[in-house]
Amino acid sequence: MVSYIVRRFLMTIPVLLGVSILAFSLIHMIPGDPxxxxxxxxxxxxxxxxxxxxxxxxxxxxxxxxxxLGDLTTGDLGTSVKSKExxxxxxxxxLPATVELSxxxxxxxxxxxxxxxxxxxxxxxxxxxxxxMTGALLGVSIPIFWLGLMMIxxxxxxxxxxxxxxxxxxxxxxxxxxxxxxxxxxxxxxxxAFSDAFVHLLxxxxxxxxxxxxxxxxxxxxxxxxxxxxxYIRTADAKGLASYLVVFQHAxxxxxLPVLTVIGLQFGFLLGGAVLTETIFSWPGVxxxxxxxxxxxxxxxxxxxxxxxxxMFVFVNLLTDIMYKxxxxxxxxx
Amino acid sequence: xxxxxxxxxxxxxxxxxxxxxxxxxVDGVSFDIRPGETLGIVGESGSGKSITAMSIMRLIKDPGxxxxxxxxxxxxxxxxxxxxxxxxxxxxxxxxxxxxxxxxLNPVFTVEKQMVETIRAHRNVSKKQAVDRAVELLDxxxxxSARSRLKSYPHEFSGGMRQRVMIALxxxxxxxxxxxxxxxxxxxxxxxxxxLELLQRLQKELGMAIIMITHDLGVVAEVCERVMxxxxxxxxxxxxxxxxxxxxxxxxxxxxxxxIPKIVKEKVRLEPIQGLPPDLRALPKGCxxxxxxxxxxxxxxxxxxxxxxxxxxxHVRCLLYEEKEKVVTS
Numbered sequence: 001m002v003s004y005i006v007r008r009f010l011m012t013i014p015v016l017l018g019v020s021i022l023a024f025s026l027i028h029m030i031p032g033d034p035x036x037x038x039x040x041x042x043x044x045x046x047x048x049x050x051x052x053x054x055x056x057x058x059x060x061x062x063x064x065x066x067x068x069l070g071d072l073t074t075g076d077l078g079t080s081v082k083s084k085e086x087x088x089x090x091x092x093x094x095l096p097a098t099v100e101l102s103x104x105x106x107x108x109x110x111x112x113x114x115x116x117x118x119x120x121x122x123x124x125x126x127x128x129x130x131x132x133m134t135g136a137l138l139g140v141s142i143p144i145f146w147l148g149l150m151m152i153x154x155x156x157x158x159x160x161x162x163x164x165x166x167x168x169x170x171x172x173x174x175x176x177x178x179x180x181x182x183x184x185x186x187x188x189x190x191x192x193a194f195s196d197a198f199v200h201l202l203x204x205x206x207x208x209x210x211x212x213x214x215x216x217x218x219x220x221x222x223x224x225x226x227x228x229x230x231x232y233i234r235t236a237d238a239k240g241l242a243s244y245l246v247v248f249q250h251a252x253x254x255x256x257l258p259v260l261t262v263i264g265l266q267f268g269f270l271l272g273g274a275v276l277t278e279t280i281f282s283w284p285g286v287x288x289x290x291x292x293x294x295x296x297x298x299x300x301x302x303x304x305x306x307x308x309x310x311x312m313f314v315f316v317n318l319l320t321d322i323m324y325k326x327x328x329x330x331x332x333x334x
Numbered sequence: 335x336x337x338x339x340x341x342x343x344x345x346x347x348x349x350x351x352x353x354x355x356x357x358x359x360v361d362g363v364s365f366d367i368r369p370g371e372t373l374g375i376v377g378e379s380g381s382g383k384s385i386t387a388m389s390i391m392r393l394i395k396d397p398g399x400x401x402x403x404x405x406x407x408x409x410x411x412x413x414x415x416x417x418x419x420x421x422x423x424x425x426x427x428x429x430x431x432x433x434x435x436x437x438x439l440n441p442v443f444t445v446e447k448q449m450v451e452t453i454r455a456h457r458n459v460s461k462k463q464a465v466d467r468a469v470e471l472l473d474x475x476x477x478x479s480a481r482s483r484l485k486s487y488p489h490e491f492s493g494g495m496r497q498r499v500m501i502a503l504x505x506x507x508x509x510x511x512x513x514x515x516x517x518x519x520x521x522x523x524x525x526x527x528x529x530l531e532l533l534q535r536l537q538k539e540l541g542m543a544i545i546m547i548t549h550d551l552g553v554v555a556e557v558c559e560r561v562m563x564x565x566x567x568x569x570x571x572x573x574x575x576x577x578x579x580x581x582x583x584x585x586x587x588x589x590x591x592x593x594i595p596k597i598v599k600e601k602v603r604l605e606p607i608q609g610l611p612p613d614l615r616a617l618p619k620g621c622x623x624x625x626x627x628x629x630x631x632x633x634x635x636x637x638x639x640x641x642x643x644x645x646x647x648x649h650v651r652c653l654l655y656e657e658k659e660k661v662v663t664s
Contacts, residue, residue, distance in 0.1 A: 231437040237393055238432075239452045239503065240425035253442045328442055329487045 001325065004332075008321050012314050019314070023307040024068050027055070027299050038081050038297050051081065055300065077304030082296055087304035090289065095308065096179035097167060098278070098285035102270035104201050105209035110263055113213040114252075117220025117259075121228060122247055132217060139214030148207040148280040155203060163200050165282035172196045204281040208274050212266040219262050223255040230254070256327055264320030268313040338409075339366035340543050341390070341428075341511050346403035348382075348389045355615035359385040359398070361567035362641075369510065372537065372544040374558030374575070376551060376590070380611050382567040383547045387513045390545075391430060392420050407511070426456040429504040433516035435496035439488035445472075445499055446484035452506045471502040475532060494525035501532065508540060515547045530556055551590055555579060563587050566612055566622035569641055572649040583650040585627045621653065629654060 027034050035051045036043070051057075056064050071078070077087040116136070120129040156164035163169060167181055174193040177184050182201070185194035227233065228251055236250040275287040286305060293301035324331050348360040360382040367373045375383045388394050390405055392412060405412040407428065412420065432438040440448060449468040450461065459467070465484065472480035475498040488496055497517060504512055514533065518526035534557055537544055546558055554561050554575060561578050563571040563586065571584040582588050589607035596602070609626040612618060618625060624634035634653055641651040 231432060231434060232440040234393065235430075235432060235438045235500075235503075236440065238391055238424055238430045239455065239506075240421045240423070241451065241455050242421065245451070250440050250443075254440070330441060330489050 004325055005322055008318060012318055015314050016311060019307060019310040020069060020072065021065070023303050023310070024065050026303050026306065027057075028061070030299070034299065038299055040297075054079070072307070077307065078300035080293075080298055080301050082293075082298045082301075087301050090301070091286070091305065091308060093179055094284060094286050094289050096181075097283060098274075098287065099271065099312075100180050100182065101201065101204055101208060101274070101277075101283060101285060102267060104205040105270060106212060106263065106267045108205055109209040109213035109216055109266070113216030114220050114259065117217040118224055118247060118252060120217070120221045121224035124225065129221075133221065136214040136217045139210045139217075142210065144207055144210065144274075145276045145280055147210060148203070148277060151203050151207060152280070162203050164203075167197060167200050167284065168193065169196055169200075204277050204283055207280070208270060208277045212263070212270070215262055215266065216259060220255065220259050223258050224251055227251045227255040253327060257324060260320060260323060260327065264316055268316045271312045271316065272309045337368045339406075340369050340408060341545075342366045342404075342406040343386070343390065344404050344406070346386065346389060346405065347401040348385050348394060348398060349401045350398040352397060352615070357614045358567050358617065359614060360389060362403075363562075363564070363567075363569055364403075365562055365569075365572070367511070367543045367545060369543050370537065370541050371560070372546055372558045374554040374561040375545065375547045375564060376549065376554055376561060377564035378549060378611055380566075380614070381564040383564050384515050385567075386564075387430065387515050387545065387547055390513065391424055391428065393424075422456070425452055425504075425509075426507040427509055428511045428513065429507070429509040431497070431500050431504045431512065431514045431517045434520045435493055435500050436520065438500055439496060439503075441488055444485055444487055445491075449484075449499075449503055449506060452503055456507045467506070468502075471505055472499070474505070474536070475499070475502045477502070493521055494528065497521060497525075497529055498532070501529070501536070505536065505540070509542055511543045511545065512537075513545045513547070516549070517546075518553060519548070519550070526553075533557065551579075551594055563590070566617060567614060568622060568651065569649075570623065570651045572641070574647060577648050581645075581648070583644055583648065583655065584623075584652050585629045585654075586623050589626075621651075 030037050033048075034057060035048045035055070039047055039051060056067060059067070075088055077091070079086050080090065083090070116132045120126075120132045123129055151162075152164045155162040168174060172193050174181060174185055174190060174197070175188050177187055181197035182194060185191070185197055228247075232254075233246060233251055236246045241250070272287070274285070275291050277283065278285045278287040279291070286309065290302060290305050290309075293299075293305070342365075344364045346360055346363045347358070350357040350359055363382070363386055365373060375386065377383050385394070385398075389400055390412070392400075392415075394400060400413060407423070412423070415423070439445075446465065446468060449471065450464040453459065453464040453467050454461070457464070468484060469480045472483065477483055477495060477498055483491075488499070491499060497520075501517075512533075517533070518529050521529060530553065533544065533546075536542075544557075546553065548554060558575050561571075561573060561575050562569050563578075563584065565586050571578065571582070571587050573583075578587065579591070582591055586607070589605070592605040593607060595604060607626055608628075612622055612625065618635065620633070620635040620637050621627070621630075621639055624630045627634065631653065637653060639651050639653045639656055641649050642655065644650045644655050
């Protein structure tokens with residue numbers, strides 16, 4: 001097991017190097033002069049020279065890449081052209097917002113999706129099966145921005161149950177430690193802030209979790225249907241085990257591998273920042289930050305953020321691979 | 335003095351209601367089995383032997399159901415038991431060994447987990463006591479260094495060893511009836527012999543009744559006392575094993591015996607039974623075997639014969655004998 005994890009871990013190194021090369025090349029893929037495109041046509045020659053110097057654009061590519069990697073090892077992701085703030089610092093606030101939202105959405109999607117999929121499979125062709133699978137079909141087809149707007153209209157405007165935007169209400173105080181608001185409020189025993197952060201998470205979490213939930217439910221159902229016909233399920237029944245053990249232990253553990261793959265991939269995508277959801281709910285996360293930087297041609301920010309997102313994606317996949325081994329002992333590395 | 339039967343199946347009908355018609359998978363099966371006895375059920379695939387076993391366990395899934403008949407276990411009808419009562423019987427009083435040990439054990443759980451959960455489903459014992467019992471059982475079925483093998487997963491055992499695990503699992507709670515559904519079919523010949531020997535030894539030690547389901551007459555000859563031959567869901571011949579081999583009466587049984595290779599000096603051509611088993615959704619009007627039977631008469635296509643006692647404890651379902659009887663009685 002340990003050697004499996006270590007070897008799988010080592011395998012991420014070439015991937016990460018590739019990612020760093022791609023992120024680095026980004027700035028050189030811009031047509032024309034990067035400095036000019038960042039500062040716009042009104043910039044004078046002196047400003048351009050200064051930016052080129054700052055970004056080391058005058059050095060040979062290899063030297064540029066070398067210093068780019070060197071900066072990375074010290075945690076320096078570059079500096080925003082617009083705000084002059086270090087990118088790493090900006091991400092320190094926004095990344096937890098995105099991760100918190102993604103985790104919440106995935107938790108919701110996994111729990112509800114798996115449960116619905118299992119019940120739908122066990123009660124195949126029942127009203128629950130038909131209802132939940134129609135729901136899942138709707139879930140993958142609904143445009144998220146529309147769903148988000150409808151929820152805001154219903155729950156915030158009409159019923160006034162839930163807040164429409166942000167991570168905390170103005171006036172709620174919270175001492176931030178990790179910038180994960182739920183975690184911070186628990187650490188500081190601030191229950192008022194906890195419930196406030198929680199209700200702020202609800203709508204964006206549901207909006208973001210809808211598609212993964214639908215995919216997970218359908219995947220769980222089809223995988224369970226296949227497993228429920230296996231000989232070892234018949235054995236489990238013949239041993240006189242209670243039905244819930246047969247379904248949730250013997251069948252679900254076997255059916256979970258393809259579901260886990262989907263969960264890992266979807267979670268990876270969510271971490272990349274849910275641009276639409278974050279925009280609709282004014283969620284101060286990475287997605288909006290990247291979008292603003294792209295529109296504002298703030299390339300060092302785009303570069304640094306892409307790199308961080310890609311690294312997280314790689315690690316989520318690493319985690320998924322490690323969990324495979326926990327679920328199915330037959331999986332070997334070679 | 336003859337013991338009371340522990341399990342009696344009477345006039346069992348199990349049917350599957352499919353879109354293309356009703357499949358009569360088991361169509362009027364009756365038999366008794368006494369403690370310590372081994373009953374063989376023989377037939378081709380699709381003859382209804384496994385469905386008979388699954389019916390006894392009440393594990394027939396939709397769209398199948400037991401349409402008629404009764405199954406009495408120690409004087410109580412299994413068909414009138416609730417699901418909960420039935421679960422308490424499965425794996426405890428009546429247990430089953432399946433054909434393919436490669437696929438019948440759950441691949442993602444250790445042998446320990448699969449054995450301990452069975453024991454604890456039926457016995458109120460601690461985890462440790464259950465583990466000890468599991469070790470004892472693995473010892474009993476001849477798995478070397480049992481305690482250390484408990485932590486292994488099924489894929490870490492060979493086929494024969496896996497079937498031993500499967501048998502240990504079935505014996506967890508000292509069942510009174512063991513149903514072995516083709517327990518040796520997926521195994522090498524040498525391993526087959528070992529597994530059969532093991533089953534016989536365990537039967538002697540534990541005194542359980544065994545229903546041995548197989549398509550292999552060799553297995554029957556080896557371990558069974560009485561044999562029921564099934565064809566297209568119906569029993570066609572039922573006799574003591576020696577009687578069956580010495581004086582087979584049904585043309586289908588003749589065919590089965592004729593298609594076993596024998597080692598003799600001169601080369602003899604094997605005689606296969608021509609044709610295929612009938613479609614269970616559209617059985618022929620007369621005898622189900624008539625279309626494949628070399629001895630079929632015109633009547634056989636019209637009249638479905640009854641299972642009659644032809645000679646002492648030797649039942650056969652064939653017009654060849656009904657005719658004879660008529661001649662005798664008239």
